[in-house]
Amino acid sequence: MPVKCKAAIAIGNGNFTIENIVVNEPRTDEVLVAIKAAALCHTDYDSLNWGKPLILGHEGAGVVKMIGKDVKGLHVGDSVILNWATPCYNCFQCNLGNLHICENNSPVVAGANGYTNGHAHLEGTLWKDKPIERSFNIGTLSEYTLVKASAVVKNPIEKMSFASASIISCGVMTGYGSVVNSAKVKPNSSVVVLGTGGVGLNVIQGAKLSKASMIIAIDTNEQRLTMAKEFGATDIILASKEDRGLMNAAEAVKLLTEGRGADYAFECTAVPELGAAPLAMVRNAGTAVQVSGIEEEITIDMNLFEWDKIYINPLYGGCNPQIDFPKIIKHYKSGELRLDEMITQTYDLDHLQEAFDDMLAGRNAKGVILFD
Numbered sequence: 001m002p003v004k005c006k007a008a009i010a011i012g013n014g015n016f017t018i019e020n021i022v023v024n025e026p027r028t029d030e031v032l033v034a035i036k037a038a039a040l041c042h043t044d045y046d047s048l049n050w051g052k053p054l055i056l057g058h059e060g061a062g063v064v065k066m067i068g069k070d071v072k073g074l075h076v077g078d079s080v081i082l083n084w085a086t087p088c089y090n091c092f093q094c095n096l097g098n099l100h101i102c103e104n105n106s107p108v109v110a111g112a113n114g115y116t117n118g119h120a121h122l123e124g125t126l127w128k129d130k131p132i133e134r135s136f137n138i139g140t141l142s143e144y145t146l147v148k149a150s151a152v153v154k155n156p157i158e159k160m161s162f163a164s165a166s167i168i169s170c171g172v173m174t175g176y177g178s179v180v181n182s183a184k185v186k187p188n189s190s191v192v193v194l195g196t197g198g199v200g201l202n203v204i205q206g207a208k209l210s211k212a213s214m215i216i217a218i219d220t221n222e223q224r225l226t227m228a229k230e231f232g233a234t235d236i237i238l239a240s241k242e243d244r245g246l247m248n249a250a251e252a253v254k255l256l257t258e259g260r261g262a263d264y265a266f267e268c269t270a271v272p273e274l275g276a277a278p279l280a281m282v283r284n285a286g287t288a289v290q291v292s293g294i295e296e297e298i299t300i301d302m303n304l305f306e307w308d309k310i311y312i313n314p315l316y317g318g319c320n321p322q323i324d325f326p327k328i329i330k331h332y333k334s335g336e337l338r339l340d341e342m343i344t345q346t347y348d349l350d351h352l353q354e355a356f357d358d359m360l361a362g363r364n365a366k367g368v369i370l371f372d
Contacts, residue, residue: 001025002025003023003032003065004022005020005023005142005144006019006020007019007020007127007141007143008142008352009021009055009127009132010054010056011048011053012048012049012050012051012053016048016352018349018352021125021126021142022125022127023124023125023142023146025124026066026067026068026071027121028069029148029149030121030146030149031066031067031080031146031147031152032146033060033063033064033065033147033152034065034143034144034371035060035142035371036062036063036371037060037062037163037369037371038140038369039059039060039163039166039167039366039367040355040359040368041059041170044141045360053133054134055125055127055133055135055139055142056135056141057135057142057369058138058140059082059140059167059171060081061079061080061082061162061163061166062162063077063078063080071149074149074152074154078154079158079165080152080154081155081168081169082138082140082151083138083151083152083153084137084151084316085100085101085106085107085316086102086105086107086118086119086147087105087118087150089150090104100316100318100319104116105118105148106118107119107137108136108315118137118148118151119137120134120137120147124146134146137151140166140169141352141369155329156326156330160332163343163368163370164339167198167339167342167366167368168328168329170316171198171202171366172339172342173317173321173325174199174291174317175198175200175203176202176205176206176324177316178203178206179191179209179264180209182312182314183289185212185263185264186263187210187211187212187213188211188212188213189213190215190262190263191203191215191264192216192218192265192281193207193217193265194218194219194267194274194281195218195269195271196225196228196233197268199292200266200268201227201228201231204228204231205232205337207264208231214256215232216256217235217237218239219236219239220239221362223362224365231338237253245276246281249277250277250281257283260284261280261281261283261286263283264289265278265282265288266289267290267294270292270293271294275294275298276301276304278290279300279311280304282309285308287310287311287312288310289313290313291314293315342365343367343368344364345363345364346367346368346369346370347368347370348370348371349371
């Protein structure tokens with residue numbers, strides 16, 4: 001039977017509305033999930049201006065309510081985490097192990113955040129009696145969501161907080177994975193983290209798990225730097241908002257690293273003019289990582305590449321969800337990775353605007369919408 005439920009719907013012009021939708025039964029390779037918690041990130045706010053109606057949200061956790069007849073390894077009642085990078089397992093990139101940049105299903109690579117084969121059948125979600133897309137193929141700001149089975153990862157800790165599980169979906173995975181999977185940070189190395197919001201804090205956690213000996217956090221927000229220390233930063237630099245390109249902060253980094261710069265630097269601010277900043281922070285033959293996904297033209301002084309520096313722009317921390325999510329949960333269970341402490345505030349769906357306001361003002365590490 002179809003399910004009638006509430007969802008946050010982006011109208012396409014910068015606004016959203018909370019209204020009823022209808023979610024139909026899953027097809028053979030699909031899963032119906034009752035969302036229990038959906039975390040927020042800046043991409044959710046950006047999606048308000050994508051010029052079309054869609055169900056908001058791309059981070060979430062919940063409970064399986066119904067499965068299609070061809071779905072294996074999942075059962076009704078399972079506690080699950082959702083993954084927006086739904087792989088096809090057959091394309092060129094999937095065969096190389098790059099499931100996060102699937103050429104057929106990725107909402108970023110294949111569909112420019114639109115409808116791809118990684119999306120459950122479009123008629124499965126109706127708003128005002130018409131099909132509506134789900135953001136990043138999963139649309140988690142909804143009491144129920146219909147997704148492909150490849151978007152679902154079973155949580156090995158059945159009674160884990162849904163709020164804590166929900167942030168793994170993107171923010172935790174992106175930060176942790178950029179360190180562990182993409183940059184492959186080595187033990188005893190030095191790491192700089194530019195921006196200590198939700199993603200930056202998980203870069204710090206990934207660096208700590210990788211046994212980096214020095215983790216330098218840079219931010220313009222003193223409160224966030226205090227949290228950075230709690231999550232594993234060994235040193236902090238309070239940057240000035242007038243420091244263009246963070247060149248003064250880069251000099252401070254060099255003072256902490258024997259004059260040469262760090263081994264790795266991760267940009268997590270999403271500020272376009274800081275896209276080249278990690279290059280100024282690393283030593284010759286160091287690695288600069290642009291984590292936040294800046295997708296616009298910027299000017300880079302090529303002198304910053306001297307000499308032998310590597311600049312990479314990973315997507316979703318190179319996520320292989322069926323492997324990486326359980327690893328993250330294992331680190332959480334052992335106390336090596338903090339999730340509960342990242343959740344600054346929780347809200348109900350009717351207070352989504354307040355949650356966006358708090359996020360944009362930098363008041364939250366992670367804000368989470370909870371469902372009954």
